[in-house]
Amino acid sequence: MPESIPQDLLDLRARLEAFLGDEVAALLPNDGGEISGDVAHQIRERSRAHGFFSLMQPREYGGQQAGILAKVVVWEAIAAANSVPARLILGPGPGTLERATGPLRERLLEPVLRGEKRGAFAFTEPSGPDAPERPTWAVRDGDDLLITGRKSYVSGGATSDFYTVLVNVDASEGAPAGTAMVVVDRDTPGVTIDRRFSSLDGGHHVELRFDQARVSVANVLGKVGDGMQGALRDITDERLELSATACGLMQWTVRYVVDHITAPHPSGNRLGDREGVRLRYSDLQIQAYAARSVLYRTARLAESGENAMNEIMAAKVFCTETLGTIVDGAVQLTGGQALVSGHPLEALYRRVRSLRLAGGASDVLRLNVARGRIEFGAGRV
Numbered sequence: 462m463p464e465s466i467p468q469d470l471l472d473l474r475a476r477l478e479a480f481l482g483d484e485v486a487a488l489l490p491n492d493g494g495e496i497s498g499d500v501a502h503q504i505r506e507r508s509r510a511h512g513f514f515s516l517m518q519p520r521e522y523g524g525q526q527a528g529i530l531a532k533v534v535v536w537e538a539i540a541a542a543n544s545v546p547a548r549l550i551l552g553p554g555p556g557t558l559e560r561a562t563g564p565l566r567e568r569l570l571e572p573v574l575r576g577e578k579r580g581a582f583a584f585t586e587p588s589g590p591d592a593p594e595r596p597t598w599a600v601r602d603g604d605d606l607l608i609t610g611r612k613s614y615v616s617g618g619a620t621s622d623f624y625t626v627l628v629n630v631d632a633s634e635g636a637p638a639g640t641a642m643v644v645v646d647r648d649t650p651g652v653t654i655d656r657r658f659s660s661l662d663g664g665h666h667v668e669l670r671f672d673q674a675r676v677s678v679a680n681v682l683g684k685v686g687d688g689m690q691g692a693l694r695d696i697t698d699e700r701l702e703l704s705a706t707a708c709g710l711m712q713w714t715v716r717y718v719v720d721h722i723t724a725p726h727p728s729g730n731r732l733g734d735r736e737g738v739r740l741r742y743s744d745l746q747i748q749a750y751a752a753r754s755v756l757y758r759t760a761r762l763a764e765s766g767e768n769a770m771n772e773i774m775a776a777k778v779f780c781t782e783t784l785g786t787i788v789d790g791a792v793q794l795t796g797g798q799a800l801v802s803g804h805p806l807e808a809l810y811r812r813v814r815s816l817r818l819a820g821g822a823s824d825v826l827r828l829n830v831a832r833g834r835i836e837f838g839a840g841r842v
């Protein structure tokens with residue numbers, strides 16, 4: 462088995478697959494349409510009853526704190542069902558709030574884990590002709606920071622209660638300067654949603670403006686100076702999740718194609734009886750096998766406690782790009798009906814494109830993989 466995963470995780474995966482295939486599938490609308498709020502609530506409650514909801518949550522808050530390999534197994538299995546977003550099955554993890562301490566932790570972490578409050582990650586800056594002169598920055602004013610700037614692509618920002626914002630703190634006498642991850646409540650004076658937009662994959666995002674938004678220094682996660690490092694750690698988790706999601710979606714796609722090419726065809730012969738079709742199908746299977754092998758080797762490296770940042774970037778590029786190729790090939794083998802609005806491959810084709818940008822553009826990650834090797838001697842072959 463390419464995954465080489467221990468028996469307890471195989472059991473977990475089997476239970477999750479059964480839950481998704483039986484209980485969740487029975488709750489979903491037959492026409493593949495939108496999931497209502499009521500159905501979403503029922504799915505969450507059923508997931509809670511089975512113990513999946515708390516899988517990724519910290520032990521000190523009653524969760525099971527799954528390890529990296531377990532997370533990968535779970536993310537992949539949920540994506541392989543291609544039926545519901547992972548957030549309906551898995552309760553929110555601490556995310557960037559893992560580093561929150563004191564009153565900030567008390568005020569936000571518990572409500573986030575209970576699903577009562579939501580945060581969004583504000584990292585990406587506007588580019589192009591109207592890009593600001595300098596990236597989002599903050600100046601100190603006593604025990605506060607005054608934040609100014611813009612963030613251009615904040616997923617879920619319209620319905621979030623707070624944003625975790627990467628800022629550059631200016632030097633001031635006696636206080637450290639540098640990047641910082643700062644928690645900014647949405648209703649802070651000086652914080653404006655400039656634009657709401659949706660993307661091809663169906664996600665909803667906002668562009669934010671900060672105009673001398675005043676935030677206590679106590680809202681800094683970690684300390685001033687280590688913001689970029691912290692952001693990279695958070696993004697590394699997201700990249701592994703995206704890699705696992707890509708591999709799950711590949712499994713769904715390859716299964717879809719094999720069902721399609723072995724079903725009756727108007728020509729009288731099954732598509733899968735033609736050698737040319739078999740060759741194309743086999744490529745999809747080989748690519749998915751290679752991507753899953755990359756994913757699980759990377760997950761095991763990370764699980765062992767080794768620094769796997771380079772491998773996770775490599776996996777993210779490989780798995781998301783391979784998924785793009787596989788879904789494209791699946792559309793071709795399925796024919797015109799795959800592009801009819803509402804067809805699962807049509808929806809998937811739109812969804813997978815974003816994975817090569819979200820969590821870091823492929824080419825930027827490629828450069829980082831090279832940099833990791835050449836400048837830091839990191840990364841394995």
Ligand SMILES: Cc1cc2nc3c(=O)[nH]c(=O)nc-3n(C[C@H](O)[C@H](O)[C@H](O)COP(=O)(O)OP(=O)(O)OC[C@H]3O[C@@H](n4cnc5c(N)ncnc54)[C@H](O)[C@@H]3O)c2cc1C
Pocket residue numbers: 581582583584585586587588614615616617660662664815818819820821822823824825828
């Ligand atoms: C669905 C989705 C959700 C997202 N959610 C969030 C979010 O919640 N929070 C957030 O902060 N951001 C989010 N993003 C933004 C995402 O992180 C950025 O789109 C991504 O990092 C690329 O940055 P950019 O769009 O500014 O493109 P740019 O940085 O302008 O790059 C555009 C292209 O130029 C090329 N390029 C750029 N720099 C280099 C280089 N050094 N070398 C070679 N080529 C280069 C690459 O081909 C790149 O794709 C999301 C994006 C998507 C698609």
